[in-house]
Amino acid sequence: MKHFQFPTIRLAAVLIASLGTSTLAQENTGPSTNIAWTIETLNLLRSGDPERGATLNLDLECATCHGATGVSANDTWPSLSGQPAGYTYKILRDYRDQKLSGTQRGELMAYVVEEMTDQDMVDLASYYAQNKLPPARQTFMHDAVESLDLLGDPERLIPPCSVCHGKNGKGDFPDFPALAGQSPEYLTRSMMDFKAGRRGNDVYSRMRLISARLTDEEIQALANYFASISLSTSNE
Ligand code: HEC
Ligand code: HEC
The missing domain is CATH 1.10.760.10 (Cytochrome c-like domain)
Incomplete structure (x- = not known):
């Protein structure tokens, strides 16, 4: 599909996307990223x-x-x-x-x-x-999903989030995104996009594999959990 770079095709893609459909899923068949x-x-x-x-x-x-x-x-x-x-x-x-x-x-x-x-x-x-990480968006009882962040779930082959995203979701070099204080709807949407394969820019499919093993309820809870973390006082 690489050669379809004509403006009309791009315009059509923008229009389709703005109608709210996501049927364009993975039209890009190349590598997950060029970086x-x-x-x-x-x-x-x-x-x-x-x-x-x-x-x-x-x-x-x-x-x-x-x-x-x-x-x-x-x-x-x-x-x-x-x-x-x-x-x-x-x-x-x-x-x-x-x-x-x-x-x-x-x-x-x-x-x-x-x-x-x-x-x-x-x-x-x-x-x-x-700039500092964003402040917490909300309060949330951590207990239920904190163990997924810290320990993962070996039985379901889910590694701890913190292995890649750093302690308390602070992010890590070079390209592990920070999750602390992130907008909760965005966190949910991006994990659901990975789970459905609509988002496929993660090298080695790491987030597609992990999201697929999480239930929708866990995804929601993890989003609320990370959105409630405040690290905005430090940038360590
Ligand atoms: C093996 C490493 C690894 C583990 C473990 C991992 N992630 Fe990720 N995650 C990544 C990488 C790398 C990206 C960035 C993908 C990209 O390049 O866009 C990412 C992206 C994300 C994003 C999208 C962030 C954004 O700003 O768009 C969310 C949300 C997320 N991860 C949540 C989680 C949660 C919750 C867990 C634990 C259940 C977890 N991740 C475990 C490596 C990991
Ligand atoms: C009209 C609103 C709007 C404007 C203007 C805009 N963005 Fe965005 N941006 C968004 C939305 C919405 C998303 C989330 C897309 C998604 O859900 O995949 C986003 C996503 C992003 C992300 C990915 C965040 C993450 O954690 O993965 C980056 C980085 C970004 N924008 C940077 C920029 C920069 C730089 C500019 C200016 C050149 C810009 N944006 C202008 C709305 C906007």
Whole structure:
């Protein structure tokens, strides 16, 4: 399907996505992402200029939806502040490379990032990364799903979330996203997208496999759990 890059096809894709259908699932049959953590990619990341990123966040109107410092104003749009820069850069590239065209809102972001250069992306990524993680969205009784975060469920071959996402969902280098304080509806939606195979930009299918083993109720509870964690006082 790679050669179908004509504007009309893209426009059709945007229109279909905006109608709310997700039937475009996995039209992209290539690798899950074009990003590899080569020396070049790491050097590009290191060149990120957070001051220019702050300006771009306003000029490109990212702030309208994701907030002036990357803390989203509602429960459905994701926050970006405190995310590892590598993750933000990777997913912006994935949107531009049409790797998330199967998700309901992926086309929106694909449209937003269409004209952006790699340097714009790393500058924005370094700006969000230097800001604190978002504060807790809500309160939630942790007990039921905390063990999935800390211990996983070996019987169902579910590894602990913390192995990759870091302690308390703080995120990890280079591209393990932070989950702490994230918008709960976004967390649920992204796990449901992985589970249904609509989102397939995770290298080695790690999140597709894990989400498929979780019940819908566990996904909901995990989303509430991570949304209720506050690490906003530190950036460790
Ligand atoms: C009209 C609102 C809107 C605007 C403007 C917008 N975004 Fe988004 N963005 C979204 C939504 C909605 C999602 C979630 C998509 C999904 O559910 O897959 C998202 C997702 C993202 C993600 C992925 C978050 C994650 O945790 O995986 C990043 C990074 C991002 N946007 C960056 C940007 C940047 C940078 C800009 C400006 C160039 C921007 N966005 C402009 C609405 C917007
Ligand atoms: C083996 C490593 C690994 C484990 C274990 C893991 N994840 Fe992930 N997860 C990832 C990676 C890598 C991504 C980013 C995928 C990408 O590149 O977009 C991710 C993405 C996510 C996202 C989407 C975040 C966003 O901002 O879009 C959610 C939500 C998530 N994981 C939840 C969980 C939960 C809950 C658990 C535990 C039940 C878990 N993960 C266990 C590696 C892992």
